[in-house]
Amino acid sequence: MSIRRVMPVLHAEAADPADGEFYAALGFEQVMTHGWITTYASPTTPAAQLSIMTADRTAPVNPEVSIEVEDVDAVHDAMRARGAEIVHPLQDEDWGVRRFFVRDPHGRVLNVLSHR
Template sequence: MTVRRVVPNLHSEAVPENREFYGLLGFEEVMNHGWIMTLASPSSPTAQVSVMTADRTAPVDPDLSVEVDDVDAVYETVRDSGAEIVHPLRDEEWGVRRFFVRDPDGRVVNVLSHR
């Protein structure tokens, strides 16, 4: 398994204000689905932060996203470990395959691969 990037997911109703604020730190918008916006560093594109109002298709909002090269393999490993799967493995209409798992401290981790 290869981790491609790790992105904190900030929960906020002030999405435009966060775009402006993180822009002061050098981030630029690279994705915006209305309910989630991702900002990235132009000089280091995997340095990212996402701002979300609420996850559109999951029962809970993730605290962190981890993009991996093979989400199916990671899902099997995590499931076999007995960790709590919060949102099942599925293909999303915006081009990712993902699942959510709860870490030992209760944080929800969105594990994904782009299709």
């Protein structure tokens, strides 16, 4: 199973325009925003990213980390075979990803995804 990127998901009560200025001062560029989530990336190392999320649009909980993998279906099958708790079912989202949420052994919620 190939991992393409791992990205922290930071939580915020509300979207704040000052976030963009703050992260720009650290060298990040805004690369995606949906209102409820905004992602910033390094222009020189595009896989170096972080997201700020208020509340996930389709899931019952917010993840703490996003992990982009080559084959999300294979990872989903592996997690189910381990008996891991699937917190949000495997599904295609209208913003172009296929994903599921799984709880790790320490209780953290991970968003595992592939771009379609």
